[in-house]
Each structure stands twice: as structure tokens, then as C-alpha cells.
Amino acid sequence: MSATGTPLDRVDGIAKVTGRARYTADHTLPGLVHAIMVTSTIARGEVVAIDTAACERMPGVRLVLTPFNAPHLPRGGKAAADIPTAGHVMSLLQDTAIHYNNQPIAVVVADTLEQARDAARCLPVRYRPADAVLDFARARARTRKPDDDADSRRGDPDAGLRGAAAVIDAVYTTPMESHNPMEPHATLAAWDGDQLTLYDATQYVTGVRKAVAAAFGLAADKVRVICPYVGGGFGCKGSVWSHVVLAAMAARQLSRPVRLVVERTQMFGPVGGRPLTEQHVIAAAAPDGELHALRHDVTTCTSRIEEWLESAALLTRRLYACPNVQTRHRLVELDIGTPTFMRAPGEAPGSFALECALDELAERLGLDPVALRLRNHADVDPDKQLPFSSKSLRECYRDAAERFGWARRDPAPRSMHADGKLVGMGMATATYPTYRSPASATVRLLPDGTALVRSGSQDLGTGTYTVMTQVAAEALGLPPARVRFELGDTAFPEAPVSGGSQSVASVAPAVQQAAAAARLRLIRQAVADTASPLAGAPVEDVEIVDGWLQRRSDPAQREAISAPIQRAGGHAIEARASTRPGKERQAYSMHAFGAVFAEVRVDPKLGEIRVHRVVATYGAGRLLNRKTAHSQLMGGIVWGIGMALHEKTELDLATGRVANANLAEYHVPVNADIGAIEIAVVDEDDPHINALGTKGIGEIGIVGVAAAIANAVYHATGRRVRDLPITLDQLLD
Structure with a gap:
């Protein structure tokens, strides 16, 4: 049987359309209270004072957390930023500095969401403003080279420009863009002693666990992160932002579960977005369209508190067979929130500039745009x-x-x-x-003839539940309806961030290997069982087809996969696999x-x-x-x-x-x-x-x-x- 490749309906589809799927803000716990972030209204400066007295007297208000009363975190909470992919420099009320407009500066917690929102609107804040750098056009005179692999050069682009039949020299720009998934960011935090449980809208449960544990100075096993469903991520939920730790801080202060849902207006700044780019492209070609030179210089913005690079020229290095290519990236620091991953970071804005330049070049040469690209098709990575x-x-x-x-x-x-x-x-x-990244999975064959498969991955609505069900079903020899795949929990085997389009390439091999190992264990148990019709059969002569153990040489000799498990006392057969990329x-x-x-x-x-x-x-x-x-x-x-x-x-x-x-x-x-x-x-x-x-x-x-x-x-x-x-x-x- 072949379960993979078929257009199987989403296994989580009914749960979603009937409302049974529980997103982060749908979870509730006894004693739950609600938090609202208060964000700055200046772009740069510091908070001088926050008068909490009147706010604290409002109905239902239980806590107003500010830089003046927030608990001190180890290293000021900055340890979280040391976690690759997961951590950003956060605003955790550890000081009074303002780095961008809409930065979190306080948290109000109340019995109801409405009470928290009303109180947050009434919180008076006094600032000491400072001059902010906001105008990209003015600030671009002070660019700097990023820490990453910013520049590249092969061949001699200057020589390639000389004698070209046509040269395009143009500047293309893309604006700042902001993430707006249907589900905004949300976190529910609950402490039990020094054990923290987080329900979080995230693309990376393991990353949240590591970053939050680092922020509080805890061992990672003291934090559990749960996220069975994500209402859209597209990159913004691949990192850990301030609200996650702030919710946990408030929950520990109150000794009660706290839910914090980021308001729609707070999706602009505190949780990243795509930075603007200014891209200078020079493309030169011979009369027949053969590219002689490509230059792609990218200037993009980042925050003044953290470096973020939109590497828009990377695709220019590899897409076309041009002998002379030069790329360069430069950053302009602005008083804005730190940008982040946004669907196809780098490639999306970079392809706009490069592919428009090639279109202009094709017209200049009088060539068909498709023919120009075919003329420069790269048979190997140049x-x-x-x-x-x-x-x-x-x-x-x-x-x-x-x-x-x-x-x-x-x-x-x-x-x-x-x-x-x-x-x-x-x-x-x-x-x-x-x-592709390292990933792990477990498979359990249960006495009722079904399989439970687990991996600490995430499903952003992309179909991970369904695809992993298909992979496991095919490897086990079961119908997909008899396989249950679970994800979104750090209690499960570790998987990578659901970003960079890598979930299937990373997690599916682990699921496949774990399923194959469980299938082999079941077959060995069956052939060693004297009560089985397959007793004594060579292991290699036994297969599982549609939930039946049977001999390849004589399919009439068979039994249900549940039979040997039940005869052995009903103990589930379990296997685990971890896979990682090799030297390929x-x-x-x-x-x-x-x-x-x-x-x-x-x-x-x-x-x-x-x-x-x-x-x-x-x-x-x-x-x-x-x-x-x-x-x-x-x-x-x-x-x-x-x-x-x-x-x-x-x-x-x-x-x-x-x-x-x-x-x-x-x-x-x-x-x-x-x-x-x-x-x-x-x-x-x-x-x-x-x-x-x-x-x-x-x-x-x-x-x-x-x-x-x-x-x-x-x-x-x-x-x-x-x-x-x-x-x-x-x-x-």
C-alpha cells in the first residue's frame, strides 16, 4: 500500500471546522486571570514614572507589573537571547529604557479580559524622550556591515560590465511588512512550584522551552511547552518574544495561571516583521542574453538593540550561470522593533529585484524573458x-x-x-x-491494532498532522485511519522549528524510521510466538498489509497486528528514532x-x-x-x-x-x-x-x-x- 503521495483530507480538518481544535487562547485552567501588555508611545528615551495607584484600585485588577516593581531575572533575562533561532532581545521590565514605539513597558492583570484592558488604558506613564532615528533615507548614510556572511564575489564583475551589449542599472525597494496571522500571539503560563507549563502560540515548542528556561535561570526540564494548533505563523512565531516571559513573570508573581493575548495593534513592532529593503541591481549581458555580470547590493534596516539581516541577495549568488557575480548586504540601524523571519525571508524581496532586473534586461536585448532565463540556466550551483x-x-x-x-x-x-x-x-x-535538521519521533503499536506516533513538531496549518500520519501509516502497513499523530508538546521527542520549510524534510525521516523499527519488533514477536500462525516464519517473509501480519509467500497465513500484542499481555510495542542530515x-x-x-x-x-x-x-x-x-x-x-x-x-x-x-x-x-x-x-x-x-x-x-x-x-x-x-x-x- 502507498499512503504517501495521495491527496488525503486533513486529519485535523473536522476538529478545526467544528471548533474542537483548541488554540492557545482556548485553553483554560482553574483560577485563570487575564493580562494585557501596555506599550510605549515614544520611539526612544526612558520611562520616568508609572503611577499605578489608580489602576490598581480598578475593579478586578490583581497586578500591575512595571520596570519599578518587576522581579529581577538572572542576567536581566538576556540569557534567552543566547538561544539560536528561539531568542530575541526582549523587553522584560528589567530597566526603563525605551528602544522603539510599541515596546512592552508594563503588564496589567485582572480577573477578566475586559477589566485588564480597561485598566491598561488608564495607566499613566511619564517619559523622558530622546531623539529617535526613524528615517531610513537619512540614516542610510551610516550603514554597517552585518556579522553574517554579508558579501560574496566570484570572477571579475567590472570586467564583465565592459563590452556588454546591454546593462541594467536600477534600484528596487520593498517596504516594511507586518505579520497578521488570524491567531495573534498568545501565551498561558502556570507554575507548580518551580515547574512552569506554557501554552504558547509558537512554531517552535522546544525553542520556547529553552529560551524561557534560560530567562528564569531554570533547567530546561522545568519548563513544558504545549501547542497542538497554530492559527498561522509564517515566521513571526518562530522566535520567543517579550510577552511569553512576561506572562510567566506575572503568573509566578500571582501564583495563578495567567493568559496574555497580544492585541492586534501590538502585532506591529513587538513581534517583528519584514524589514524594508533597498536593492541596487546591475545586470549585463551579451547580445544573445548570456549574462556577463551581476551585482546585487542590499541595504536593509534592523533595530538598534539587535542585528537582523534580510539576506535578499543570496539567491543571486546561485540562481543563474553568470561567471562574474558580486553581492553585498549592509544594515541601517533604526529605533524600531527587531525584524524577524517572514515567509521566504530574503528570497521574497530578493527575487523581486533580481527578476525585475532580468525582465528589463530581456526587453533591452529584444529577447523573450523565458529565453533569457533558459540561456542562463545553471546546471550546477555556480x-x-x-x-x-x-x-x-x-x-x-x-x-x-x-x-x-x-x-x-x-x-x-x-x-x-x-x-x-x-x-x-x-x-x-x-x-x-x-x-533539514535533526529530529526524533516515537511510535507505539497498541493492543487495539492502532498506532500512536509522537514528535515535538508543530502544525501551522500546513498539514503536518496529516502528512506524518501518512508517512507512519505507510511504514507500518496500516490504514491512515488507524494512526494517530500527536505533536506540539515538549514532552514528546525533540523536533526543529517549523520554519525554513523544513518540517517535512526533517521530521518525516524520523517518523519513518521509528515506524519501521516498531514494525520489525512486532514481526519478530509474532514469529517467535508459538500461538501465532506465523510462528517460525523467516522475518523477511513477513509483512504488514492493511493492518494484517501475513507471509509474503503465503498471504493466507495471517493474523491481525493486535493479536500478538494481546497475547503478550497487551504491552504496547514501542520504538524511537532520531535522524539528522549527513554529509550530503x-x-x-x-x-x-x-x-x-x-x-x-x-x-x-x-x-x-x-x-x-x-x-x-x-x-x-x-x-x-x-x-x-x-x-x-x-x-x-x-x-x-x-x-x-x-x-x-x-x-x-x-x-x-x-x-x-x-x-x-x-x-x-x-x-x-x-x-x-x-x-x-x-x-x-x-x-x-x-x-x-x-x-x-x-x-x-x-x-x-x-x-x-x-x-x-x-x-x-x-x-x-x-x-x-x-x-x-x-x-x-
Whole structure:
């Protein structure tokens, strides 16, 4: 039987649509009280005083935690920032310094959410303001080199520019963007002596455990983190932010469980977001389109309290076979909250600049944009000089172009019309690295003939529950309905952060190995059992098919898998496996690839842009579930449409406050904004990435979409817009 690869419905789907799925804010405990964060209204300076007296007298108020009465944490709580991926420099009321507007400066706890909210609104705060650095354009004169691998160079880009038939020299910008998953950040904290239990909306239960334990000076085994469901993460929930530790601080102070839900306006600043980028791209090519030189200089912003790099030029190092390539990243420090991972960090904004520049280069040379990319297709990774573990990009171009109808595109701008609108067709390349980390899983075969599989992973709505159920079912020889997969608990075997599109590539091999080990133990127990019809059979001649132990040579000799377990006293058969990447990354470059084609309709008088359709094809290893994979790729494309036309965090340069910190004014796509989306996936065999040949697909769907739409807008209107989001005023005379 083959459970993987089939479009199995989500095993958690019924729980979600019926309301049985319990997200972090749905959990409750006896004696629960509610917390609201109070955040700063200045961008830089310090808190001089907070008058808590009146607030503390308000109905239901139990605690007002401020920098003036907060308990001291070991190392000021800064130990949490030493945890890779999980930790950020937090605002834990250990001092009075203000580093950005909307920074947590107090916590109000009351019997009800309404009481806590009312009291928080009435808390008077006195500041000593200081001059803040908020204007990127002014501050960019003081850039600095990041600590990370910021620069690269191969060949001689200056020589490559000389004698080129065409050179594009342009600057592209992307704005700050803010995370707005349906479920905001939330934490429920409860202490039992020195044992802390956290229900937390997170993409990394183990990371939360390590970071919070470090903040309180506890051993990691003193902290348990539970998160069975996440209402969207997209990167922002991959790190531990201030509210998590603040909730635990308040709970310990009160000796009662405390629930803290981050308000929607507090999603802008205290929990990261995508930083703005200014990208200078120079591309030079011969008359036939062969690239002679590429330069990609990225200037992006970070906070003044912590370094964050949006590495937007990394894909330029590896995507095309150009002999002379130079990339550079520089940071501008602003008085803002620290940015963070946002779906396809680096690749999403970087692909906008690179793929628009190549479109401009193709037009300058009079070449078809697809032909230009095929002319520079990299058969090996030009940066690492390694073969790709698998690469189906040529097939992606061919398939998507054919389904899109690219051949009927008239290359002249403003040449195509439909229903009184200007029609534009554009395309771009998508790519994203394939990551894999160590992971562990356990499998228990139970006396009732079912299996319980556990791993401390997370499901952000991506389908992890379902895919891991399928992997375990196939490895065990059981129908998926007889497998229960559990995740989201640090009591389970450790798994990596659900970020970087790595959950399936990392966790699935561990689940597969644990299931295979449990199956082998059951078979050995059966053949050693004199009461079994399989007694004495060679182990290699016994298989499990649809829940039955049977001989390969004589399938009539069989029994249910529950039978030998029950005869042995009903003791479950358990196996554990831990897997990790080996030396394959030293031998291969591992990436997913895709081709994205977009058609837009633009009103010639109003400048209104509608994305009529998007057609995309991807090569991303072996798909374990085509339905959940399709959903992930479609979600990425929708977000790419938002990146191209909608999303922008408007920072007030006078105060540092986000002016559109709500879902009414922070625009994201809705159903009416989305036209037809057609997705295909090339069957791809990658024997090197892991035992299942799986790559991540959670992020590649957004890569290249903004560029394809921008290129289509140019084709429709003749206006080259290099600054996102593309708005109608940029198209009007």
C-alpha cells in the first residue's frame, strides 16, 4: 500500500471546522486571570514614572507589573537571547529604557479580559524622550556591515560590465511588512512550584522551552511547552518574544495561571516583521542574453538593540550561470522593533529585484524573458560549484509557459487588451533552499491494532498532522485511519522549528524510521510466538498489509497486528528514532525551483490593477500529500499578490508609531482580489535530501510572484514600477 503521495483530507480538518481544535487562547485552567501588555508611545528615551495607584484600585485588577516593581531575572533575562533561532532581545521590565514605539513597558492583570484592558488604558506613564532615528533615507548614510556572511564575489564583475551589449542599472525597494496571522500571539503560563507549563502560540515548542528556561535561570526540564494548533505563523512565531516571559513573570508573581493575548495593534513592532529593503541591481549581458555580470547590493534596516539581516541577495549568488557575480548586504540601524523571519525571508524581496532586473534586461536585448532565463540556466550551483541534488527548472518553465499561453504574448507594452482593460503578462523564477535538521519521533503499536506516533513538531496549518500520519501509516502497513499523530508538546521527542520549510524534510525521516523499527519488533514477536500462525516464519517473509501480519509467500497465513500484542499481555510495542542530515550537503546543493506566470488587467483611466490569473509550476522533490501541497503553494501565491499590490507598514517618522496598525488599514488580499490560480508540480526524484526524497514547499510559493506581477504591470502599461507595493497612483499621469 502507498499512503504517501495521495491527496488525503486533513486529519485535523473536522476538529478545526467544528471548533474542537483548541488554540492557545482556548485553553483554560482553574483560577485563570487575564493580562494585557501596555506599550510605549515614544520611539526612544526612558520611562520616568508609572503611577499605578489608580489602576490598581480598578475593579478586578490583581497586578500591575512595571520596570519599578518587576522581579529581577538572572542576567536581566538576556540569557534567552543566547538561544539560536528561539531568542530575541526582549523587553522584560528589567530597566526603563525605551528602544522603539510599541515596546512592552508594563503588564496589567485582572480577573477578566475586559477589566485588564480597561485598566491598561488608564495607566499613566511619564517619559523622558530622546531623539529617535526613524528615517531610513537619512540614516542610510551610516550603514554597517552585518556579522553574517554579508558579501560574496566570484570572477571579475567590472570586467564583465565592459563590452556588454546591454546593462541594467536600477534600484528596487520593498517596504516594511507586518505579520497578521488570524491567531495573534498568545501565551498561558502556570507554575507548580518551580515547574512552569506554557501554552504558547509558537512554531517552535522546544525553542520556547529553552529560551524561557534560560530567562528564569531554570533547567530546561522545568519548563513544558504545549501547542497542538497554530492559527498561522509564517515566521513571526518562530522566535520567543517579550510577552511569553512576561506572562510567566506575572503568573509566578500571582501564583495563578495567567493568559496574555497580544492585541492586534501590538502585532506591529513587538513581534517583528519584514524589514524594508533597498536593492541596487546591475545586470549585463551579451547580445544573445548570456549574462556577463551581476551585482546585487542590499541595504536593509534592523533595530538598534539587535542585528537582523534580510539576506535578499543570496539567491543571486546561485540562481543563474553568470561567471562574474558580486553581492553585498549592509544594515541601517533604526529605533524600531527587531525584524524577524517572514515567509521566504530574503528570497521574497530578493527575487523581486533580481527578476525585475532580468525582465528589463530581456526587453533591452529584444529577447523573450523565458529565453533569457533558459540561456542562463545553471546546471550546477555556480556559487558552491556543486551539483544540485535535483533540479527540474527547465521543465517548470516549459510546463507553466504552455499552460499559461505565453506563446500568444505580444512583447510590446500596451499592445494587449481585453474588456476595455490593458492586459499584461509577466513571469519570474522561484527558488528556495532545502533545509533539514535533526529530529526524533516515537511510535507505539497498541493492543487495539492502532498506532500512536509522537514528535515535538508543530502544525501551522500546513498539514503536518496529516502528512506524518501518512508517512507512519505507510511504514507500518496500516490504514491512515488507524494512526494517530500527536505533536506540539515538549514532552514528546525533540523536533526543529517549523520554519525554513523544513518540517517535512526533517521530521518525516524520523517518523519513518521509528515506524519501521516498531514494525520489525512486532514481526519478530509474532514469529517467535508459538500461538501465532506465523510462528517460525523467516522475518523477511513477513509483512504488514492493511493492518494484517501475513507471509509474503503465503498471504493466507495471517493474523491481525493486535493479536500478538494481546497475547503478550497487551504491552504496547514501542520504538524511537532520531535522524539528522549527513554529509550530503557537502556533495550537493539542495533547492526547490519553480516558474511563475502572471496576467494582470489594468484600467487605463483609473490605474486599477487586477491579477486575472497566476499559473505556476514547481519542482520540489516528492510530494507526500498533493492536496496539502497545493494548499501551501496557493497560499504562498496569494501572499505574493499581497506583497506586490497591498502590504506596507506605514511608519510615522515623527513618532515611530505604525500608522496603519490594524486590519482595516494594513491591506492584505481578500477573496475579491484573487483571480484564477493554477498550480502544477513536476514529479521529481531526489535520492539525496532524505530517505523520502521530500523538500519543503511552505515558502517557495511566494518567491517570484511579486516580480511576475510587476513585470506584467510593465507589459500592460509601459510603466516600470520598482517600488512595492504597486499602487494605482504610480500608474497615473
